[in-house]
Amino acid sequence: MLATKLLNHIAEQFLDGEKDGLEPQTPLFELNIVDSAAIFDLVDYLKQETQLNIGMQEIHPGNFASVDAMVSLVERLQTEQA
């Protein structure tokens, strides 16, 4: 499951490995878990996990605001690039 993988990745990279309390809806920017610079780390991770091409136009905070938002982005891109 992509959502679970993303939660693990975010906990590992940005929360000292502590996954407790991190939910698919947890707002990542409002809690300063990721900031605009860290979006690129997430982009790389998503590319590697999904083999999708993520264009620059998709790289804006709205698409990375939560794990749910990233899962939606991936689902949409999979449909478009199918």
Add this chain to the structure above:
Amino acid sequence: MTKIPSSARFALNLLSHAQQTPHKAALICAEQQWDYAQLAARACQIANALCALGLTQAPVLLNLPKQPDTVAAIYACWLSGNHYIPIDYSQPDARVERIIAAAKPALVMDQDWLSTLDSLGHLSDYEQDLAAYMSRLRQHRGVTIAAILYTSGSTGTPKGVQISHDMLDFFIDWAVQTTAADGEDIFANHASFAFDLSTFDLFAAVRTGACVWLITEQEQKDPLALIKGVKKHQVSIWYSVPSILSMMVRSGELNSSHTASLKQVIFAGEPYPVAALQRLVGCLSAETQLHNWYGPTETNVCVAWQVDKTQLSHLRHLPIGKLLPELDGWLEDESGTRLPLSQCLGQSGELLIGGRCVTPGYANVDLPRATELHQQHCHATGDLVELTEDGLVYLGRIDDMVKLNGYRVELGEIESLLHQHDAIEQAALHLALGEQQHKLIAVITLKEGAAKPSLLALKQFLQQHLPAYMLPHKVVVAAQLPHNANGKVDRKRLAELVL
């Protein structure tokens, strides 16, 4: 009758008490107790030696521990028209040597020097000395400097802040009035003599003829020794940095059966987190008054707030309060625009202080902006404050203000909120400078039995009060926070804990 020069006043206070109440206790230290006659006799003996050496208006460095002899040496400096340079005896030798190198004292007085003095063995006629110094002091002319305090803990050359007799006189007159101190009081002297806090205990006591309990270097950080001492010596006026009081609270042994004698508890030197202060209040009698005093060494105390206990639960930051009477204050913004405090309600900026409390200058360094201001009896504190309805509130150092992604971040603001978390005893923020990105790291100590809150949980807690960019990126639990020799949290040493 001619006006007594301010340079003579404290020494004259000592001699008068020695004449009028010779057997009243002046100093308590470990198992020793000295009365005013003993203190004055020893001070005169040492002063005679300084005079014999031909020293006048010279810096005398006291490389001595906290003990009655050291207090006598301070008065000896003044009786002989010289000034003292105290050092913190608990410092490593290397730092003492650096201070000696910077201070270039005319004499280094240490234990060996005192032993040699004693071995010479000729005791002078104390009564005669007393009378001679009484008249000699009134003729002191041109003596302005009382002490030079070398700031420790900073990198580079220590700065020697000259403390004038007039500064001390101004401060002590105000402090004695504010605390309603009198000859029956017992002052606790916690701070090192090298720290400006010590000037209150030592010199308010000699002004009023009261007694001072000198807390030795060995007792300074031992909460149980401090608590026992408060009760044993019936301390009525306590003055220290907040961390020491918090440490006493944390020991679990501080309660009203030990603290019943405390009339005044005064703290200064760093912000006291409101939640931590509330825990202290719970350990004190309802009658004890609390005061938050503020001022860098260059001004000593210049702003003060008497704690209103009923207000504490509503406060986010403890105010430092209002300017002392007769002083002037300004806020200066980043563009250098300076406004008098009377026009600053709701504004923040660097606090500038003017008046009798301000140092005549640094003894060994020339910092253009500071020197120019000092010549005008004005000091730029480097502290960012805000003027609120409750008085001035300290926000942080202007040079501790960090920028993260272009945002200004006050580390103190984050710390004060962390202190309100149920699991956290103490907290300090460290900024780890990265090539691409800086990281805010919260170093915390936990309350006894509390579980470590997760980073996410802390972020969620702080999110209620702070913008996202101020939320820490990492939390590190430490057994204790590093403190400098004065008991303040040493932010510079936090880096060692987060590696």
